[in-house]
Amino acid sequence: MNRIRLVVNGREREIEVEACKLLVHAVREDVGLTGTHVGCLTGDCGACTVLVDGASVKSCSVLAVQADGAEITTIEGVAGDDELHPVQRAFWDEFGFQCGYCLPGMLLTARELLDRMPDPDDDAIVQAINGNLCRCTGYGSILRSIRCAATRMAASGEPAEEAS
Amino acid sequence: MTVTTSGKAGVRAIGSPVRKADGPALLTGRGRFLDDYSLPGTRHAVVVRSELAHARIVDVDVRAAAASPGVVLVLTGEEAAAHAGPIPHFIEPAARGGRHADVRCLATGKVVYAGEPVAAVVAGTRREAEAAAALVRVEYERLPHVLDADAALEQDAPRLYEEWPDNVILHNHYGTGDVDAALAGADLVVSDTIRISRTTTAPIEPRGYLASWDDLDGTLTVYGSLQNPHQLRWMLATSLGLDETAIRVITARVGGSFGLKMQGHPEETLVCLLSKLTGAPVKWIEDRRECFMAGAREQVHRFTIGAMRDGRIVAVRDRIVANTGAVSAQAGWAMPNMSATTLASGYTVPNVRAELHVVVTNKPPLNAARGFGKDSAHFVMERMVDLVARGLGADPAEVRRKNFIPPDRFPYRTATGLNIDSGDYPGLLDKALRVLDYDALRLRQAELRAAGRHLGIGLAFELTPESADGPGSFVSGFDVTTVRMTMTGGVTVYTGVTSPGGGNDTGIAQIVSDELGVPLSWITVVQGDTERCPSGFGNFSGRSMVVGGGSAALAARDVRAKLAVVGARMLDVPVDEVKVADGRLRATGDGRSVPVPEVAAAVLTRAFAIANDVEPVLEATRAYKPGNIDHVPDERGRIQPYPTYSNCLHAAVVEVDPETGVTKLVDFVMAHDCGVIINPALVEGQAHGAIVMGLGAALSERLTYDADGRLTSDRFKTYLMPRAGDLPTIRLEHQVTPSPFTMYGNKGAGEAGVGGAQAAVANAVEDALAPFGVTVREVPLSPPAVLALIDEARTR
Numbered sequence: 007m008n009r010i011r012l013v014v015n016g017r018e019r020e021i022e023v024e025a026c027k028l029l030v031h032a033v034r035e036d037v038g039l040t041g042t043h044v045g046c047l048t049g050d051c052g053a054c055t056v057l058v059d060g061a062s063v064k065s066c067s068v069l070a071v072q073a074d075g076a077e078i079t080t081i082e083g084v085a086g087d088d089e090l091h092p093v094q095r096a097f098w099d100e101f102g103f104q105c106g107y108c109l110p111g112m113l114l115t116a117r118e119l120l121d122r123m124p125d126p127d128d129d130a131i132v133q134a135i136n137g138n139l140c141r142c143t144g145y146g147s148i149l150r151s152i153r154c155a156a157t158r159m160a161a162s163g164e165p166a167e168e169a170s
Numbered sequence: 171m172t173v174t175t176s177g178k179a180g181v182r183a184i185g186s187p188v189r190k191a192d193g194p195a196l197l198t199g200r201g202r203f204l205d206d207y208s209l210p211g212t213r214h215a216v217v218v219r220s221e222l223a224h225a226r227i228v229d230v231d232v233r234a235a236a237a238s239p240g241v242v243l244v245l246t247g248e249e250a251a252a253h254a255g256p257i258p259h260f261i262e263p264a265a266r267g268g269r270h271a272d273v274r275c276l277a278t279g280k281v282v283y284a285g286e287p288v289a290a291v292v293a294g295t296r297r298e299a300e301a302a303a304a305l306v307r308v309e310y311e312r313l314p315h316v317l318d319a320d321a322a323l324e325q326d327a328p329r330l331y332e333e334w335p336d337n338v339i340l341h342n343h344y345g346t347g348d349v350d351a352a353l354a355g356a357d358l359v360v361s362d363t364i365r366i367s368r369t370t371t372a373p374i375e376p377r378g379y380l381a382s383w384d385d386l387d388g389t390l391t392v393y394g395s396l397q398n399p400h401q402l403r404w405m406l407a408t409s410l411g412l413d414e415t416a417i418r419v420i421t422a423r424v425g426g427s428f429g430l431k432m433q434g435h436p437e438e439t440l441v442c443l444l445s446k447l448t449g450a451p452v453k454w455i456e457d458r459r460e461c462f463m464a465g466a467r468e469q470v471h472r473f474t475i476g477a478m479r480d481g482r483i484v485a486v487r488d489r490i491v492a493n494t495g496a497v498s499a500q501a502g503w504a505m506p507n508m509s510a511t512t513l514a515s516g517y518t519v520p521n522v523r524a525e526l527h528v529v530v531t532n533k534p535p536l537n538a539a540r541g542f543g544k545d546s547a548h549f550v551m552e553r554m555v556d557l558v559a560r561g562l563g564a565d566p567a568e569v570r571r572k573n574f575i576p577p578d579r580f581p582y583r584t585a586t587g588l589n590i591d592s593g594d595y596p597g598l599l600d601k602a603l604r605v606l607d608y609d610a611l612r613l614r615q616a617e618l619r620a621a622g623r624h625l626g627i628g629l630a631f632e633l634t635p636e637s638a639d640g641p642g643s644f645v646s647g648f649d650v651t652t653v654r655m656t657m658t659g660g661v662t663v664y665t666g667v668t669s670p671g672g673g674n675d676t677g678i679a680q681i682v683s684d685e686l687g688v689p690l691s692w693i694t695v696v697q698g699d700t701e702r703c704p705s706g707f708g709n710f711s712g713r714s715m716v717v718g719g720g721s722a723a724l725a726a727r728d729v730r731a732k733l734a735v736v737g738a739r740m741l742d743v744p745v746d747e748v749k750v751a752d753g754r755l756r757a758t759g760d761g762r763s764v765p766v767p768e769v770a771a772a773v774l775t776r777a778f779a780i781a782n783d784v785e786p787v788l789e790a791t792r793a794y795k796p797g798n799i800d801h802v803p804d805e806r807g808r809i810q811p812y813p814t815y816s817n818c819l820h821a822a823v824v825e826v827d828p829e830t831g832v833t834k835l836v837d838f839v840m841a842h843d844c845g846v847i848i849n850p851a852l853v854e855g856q857a858h859g860a861i862v863m864g865l866g867a868a869l870s871e872r873l874t875y876d877a878d879g880r881l882t883s884d885r886f887k888t889y890l891m892p893r894a895g896d897l898p899t900i901r902l903e904h905q906v907t908p909s910p911f912t913m914y915g916n917k918g919a920g921e922a923g924v925g926g927a928q929a930a931v932a933n934a935v936e937d938a939l940a941p942f943g944v945t946v947r948e949v950p951l952s953p954p955a956v957l958a959l960i961d962e963a964r965t966r
């Protein structure tokens with residue numbers, strides 16, 4: 007067993023994990039946040055995406071011990087205290103999800119993209135989510151959601167960081 | 171898209187793009203999917219699967235596994251058979267003139283496909299169970315196997331089920347008319363063979379179940395990622411020998427399904443049995459490799475089509491061989507039926523004959539899949555229409571127009587017996603061609619072709635019979651909803667239909683909002699719980715808004731009627747002079763009003779005063795049966811299992827690179843008619859998802875097996891589903907031709923796209939490669955497949 011420290015959605019957590027435990031399982035089972043999903047465990051679907059120190063990571067492809075000391079953002083940490091993040095609101099308004107199983111990956115990938123590039127063009131959006139599979143929406147509404155979030159955030163001057 | 175805020179005064183909810191009710195939960199990671207449930211003391215199960223496609227089980231040695239750390243139980247097929255009987259079929263083949271085979275939760279005696287469950291391990295953790303499962307030693311005596319359906323039809327083919335005389339689960343003929351005479355008199359006769367590869371539904375969330383047996387009171391609670399809780403309860407009661415009333419099935423939030431999560435899987439019975447035997451809650455989560463075993467379709471069509479010089483199609487003959495894999499209790503084997511009965515689609519072809527062989531092989535079973543066989547019918551039909559156009563040197567758009575059922579001939583009985591309710595197919599074609607700017611595009615194609623580039627345009631019509639009712643089965647054409655109002659006016663809707671993600675709960679709330687006259691924000695919809703919801707049939711066949719919506723409307727009207735009686739007394743006006751809207755009951759004359767919660771309180775607290783002689787129940791349960799379903803066979807033995815028929819016209823534009831074989835999707839348009847739309851955004855979401863699933867089947871998706879029948883496309887790296895970067899912007903056009911047979915004139919959405927998109931792309935690729943003279947006979951059109959087509963055409 008290995009004791010590791012993580013800052014998850016701004017809260018410090020200490021957990022004990024086996025050396026072989028994947029980060030996704032540590033987040034779901036030891037930290038107890040089940041919003042991060044497992045779709046393949048082969049790094050292909052992106053449902054397990056979290057931000058590790060601000061960068062999107064497929065948490066099934068990282069060992070928990072490798073994340074020792076890192077800041078992790080999961081889907082549970084995207085919203086502010088009482089309010090949805092503009093990216094979340096855009097996904098709701100633009101029907102950017104159906105079953106929602108891919109949603110953790112889509113939201114965090116979008117969030118990271120807009121942090122990095124507040125006004126992405128279509129190619130940049132497509133490239134960002136190309137590693138995330140969605141079987142329900144056909145992606146069109148997801149692209150629309152991210153575009154909508156970018157436009158609204160630019161209009162309100164709201165920095166993407168704020169709600170973290 | 172503009173978004174309607176919940177409950178805005180005066181806005182009719184029906185027809186508005188209301189946001190999904192589950193948005194806040196899902197967007198913040200609070201949606202509870204199956205793997206997010208945990209009960210105290212939960213143990214974890216792993217299934218040991220056959221590595222051989224066909225073999226006799228000689229011995230299962232579980233000693234090492236049982237001694238492995240954390241293991242509480244290792245169960246073999248023989249032991250399971252002592253506690254659980256065969257799983258009843260969702261649709262019993264023997265009841266449809268086919269052959270029956272027993273299916274159990276673990277194989278006994280022999281295995282008939284690689285991947286069949288042979289043993290199960292329960293341990294404290296999933297990892298312990300996995301480690302132990304690897305220690306289970308199964309000794310097999312190999313038997314000859316057969317993977318190909320044509321080969322399985324040979325006289326001397328290996329036999330899967332010894333008690334059967336062959337490998338045919340169903341053999342049937344469909345259609346009417348004198349095909350031979352019509353073909354003899356036709357100006358053009360085209361014969362060819364088309365192959366549809368095996369694909370799969372692959373929702374991003376695989377299946378999973380959590381079962382908890384209570385030894386003290388002998389009851390079973392099952393949580394599952396599933397579509398049909400009541401049917402599953404019946405199935406479990408039968409296989410486990412329990413009373414249905416002792417079982418509660420609860421549907422977790424479902425991460426996509428597309429037919430996969432209908433009941434009939436061995437693990438459903440297995441996980442419940444494991445809980446019963448261990449006395450602990452047991453959870454099983456399918457892994458991705460296991461999920462890829464479920465097939466969605468695999469067929470070969472050998473057809474002949476005849477047409478007159480003016481483009482009129484006079485006859486279609488099709489011999490269909492469908493590979494259903496091994497028998498399962500799921501509904502997959504029944505899908506090819508619909509491939510046969512949906513032929514000649516929305517065209518007035520008077521003479522149609524289809525012969526269908528549904529063949530078992532040593533591949534894993536087919537499972538129900540979005541399209542339910544109708545997709546394959548359209549793929550083949552639309553290829554045939556294009557081959558007619560090509561043979562006549564005619565425009566494929568005009569050949570379609572020539573043969574469409576004219577809008578004034580509905581209801582229209584097809585040669586195979588379907589009674590199509592309504593439609594305007596030429597209208598759809600016009601819309602699609604307009605959006606495409608078809609004539610200009612043809613000119614552009616010619617220019618590019620002159621410059622050595624290969625642009626192709628493909629059209630495809632698609633008819634999706636929806637809201638099926640299978641006589642004598644739990645494929646039901648009706649459903650049931652309860653609407654209940656609390657003392658303070660809150661409304662809970664308990665419905666028999668379920669939602670695997672598409673959002674019909676939101677649509678049903680919209681209907682109740684309008685019918686009851688209360689804001690959307692007052693309404694909660696409860697689905698997928700056999701204890702809380704009325705007996706219903708869940709999700710399939712695009713039925714949820716037709717029958718879930720229809721029954722919710724009836725129940726809401728009953729509750730509103732009661733409010734009206736008491737509210738009218740409170741306002742001291744006659745009952746026919748009040749209206750309920752926006753949460754208030756209003757006198758139509760002078761506009762005085764009283765809030766609905768006050769009326770509700772009066773019904774329930776003044777039962778011996780103002781609400782005297784009104785039965786004090788603010789609750790109604792109603793069933794809705796749409797029209798047009800007819801199970802009495804007509805003079806030719808045909809029945810009519812569908813109330814309504816959605817339809818659409820697809821247009822694909824592709825550019826093919828003959829050097830690399832890569833097909834690039836340039837544009838895609840769908841003109842869609844599902845009758846009256848309850849929530850346009852949800853309908854569009856369904857259409858986009860189905861189209862993209864069809865595009866995947868057309869270009870890249872294919873389940874592959876090695877010569878021994880072992881799945882080789884077992885991960886997303888080898889089973890290639892479309893990603894965002896593979897797709898053009900898909901453009902949707904709506905046309906509304908109301909159904910005369912459903913409550914609101916709605917027709918059902920969700921399946922249209924899978925077959926049509928495949929056909930449109932196939933037709934477009936053939937069109938793009940017309941200079942080479944290729945004929946597309948197979949999907950997916952992967953780059954190697956396209957190069958092979960070109961090579962074949964060159965060497966001919």
Ligand code: FES
Pocket residue numbers: 043044045046047048049050051052053054055064065066067
């Ligand atoms: S579960 Fe991590 S990428 Fe699919």
Ligand code: FES
Pocket residue numbers: 102103104105106107108109139140141142143374425426671
């Ligand atoms: S919404 Fe279902 S997988 Fe994306």
